[in-house]
Amino acid sequence: MPIYVNSYVYLFGILTVTSFAWLIITGTILSIFGPDWWHVSAVGHFFNSLHFWSVQSFFFFMILHLWAQFFMASWRGGRHFTWIGGWLLFLVSIVAGLTGYLSQNNFDSQWIGVQGKDAINSTGLGGFFNLLNFGQMYGLHIFVLPMVLIVLIAAHLFLVRKHGVVEPYEDADGGERSASENH
Amino acid sequence: MNTQLQPPIQPGWAWQYSWLDLSLADIIVVLLMVFVFIIALVLPFPGGHDR
Amino acid sequence: MPAKITKTNADYPQTPYDLIREMFIALGVIGVLVLLCAAIFSTPDVPALTAKQVATQAPQLFIQTALDDLSGQDAISTYGPPYNTNGQAQTLGPISPEAWAGVQIPIMSDEVEVLAPLRRYAVVNPSITPTLNAWSSASSKQQTAWVNNVEKYLDKAKLVNGSLVLPQTKLDYGPVPQILNAYLRLARSGILEDTIDGSHSPMPAVNRTKSLLLLQDQPAGQYAQQLNMSGGQWGIIKETGNYPGAVWLWFYTMLYQIPPYSNSSSADLLVVSTILVVTLILVFLPFIPGLRAIPHALKVYRLIWRNYYQYERLHRRNNT
Incomplete structure (x- = not known):
């Protein structure tokens, strides 16, 4: 690992991936017992809580990771596909989050469905991607979208390994000044 | 007969200003994000070359 | 040209690094974090809003919803695509994907939300059949007149033993009061949603489009308003109660609150x-x-790589 990789901001990516790992683990347990389990069982509710807070942690660190990569302009040196892939991951994650909210089977999911449908309908996709169809949303949420995310994360990690982390801006005076400023 | 629907819980506190309407929980999360980011920027990473 | 990279990653001095170890530590850290949050804060679960609840808690609201459905004045009957052709599709100049896609999920509220469920219910309670026939054999002008007459006196109506009793007037209510009473009974029994959704396929009711569209406008809107979750209250990013919501959608939700989006009839398409x-x-x-040059101008990178720049400086000084 190059010596310039020396800051806590480099940890946000791995914290996002491990949050995703917890999402898969808790989500698998929730799906084994079925969508009504967490409403009727204290243990189920606890696993729902683990899943909910994993989502918060996942997006929390993903956004911090995005900020860090932006400030380092990490697309430099032929790394533009890593940046684009990161955005794809963010967008698919938002859809995964949305389908998850819609799979809750409570007032929150009802309300998000009837509110969100107008935006989807305005794009002409309302008949194909119907937020009020629980079966469709649940299937997308527990299988299709996690699979897409796993593939995209694998590609993202592969690109990061292939190109390595981005090199620092080489402006000597910037380095000089920043070094003196820090003392 | 003209009664209102009653949700079983109360809404959380939200900051309302003009068209802004942000729940306390969301504000805390965003502030925490900014805080964690700044801390991560400023704190020296262990095993670094600071001295 | 600051963005130019002169040496690549591997040309820099390297330090040893254990990816697997880092991975497991991160897994543990997040695990503990999530476990603590789940144990301390749990999660919200406000039960689904049901027709039973609306019919019991706010009967007038429920009756008004049924009347709007019967007279085709509800939000879905006048929605347009993908549900029907009675409303204006959202447009942006000549662009209107909603109109191009056309009617994908055909729904006419009077039939889907009120009459069809009552017809299914008539199998168990045949006494409602003449009432339904009286309604369906009337002209649509007559139907509208009946509904309007009921609406005029709805504020003065009473519930007696759970049944709607309208004041005696010269106006003709037609079969509407009987329809409403049967509908109220059906809703209070708790099976209305199932009679709306679950009849067209061998599947259990996993597609709840129709029953969700019954309560989507006034009842769900009123409920959400009390939970601070209406559209104007940034409801899309809010979670019920005191929990953090989908803050990552802040930009999307914010657009709805400001002009030109907030006063456009095609707000959704515009957003x-x-x-x-x-x-x-x-x-x-x-x-x-x-x-793409913004990060260089912002100079936050100097903070991130400060150790490296310091190292470089010392290195250069030692070499000169």
């Missing part, structure tokens, strides 16, 4: 188009001159 453009700019940022 979605804006989001699309902004997202494309962010995705293709590496190729946009000017914008």
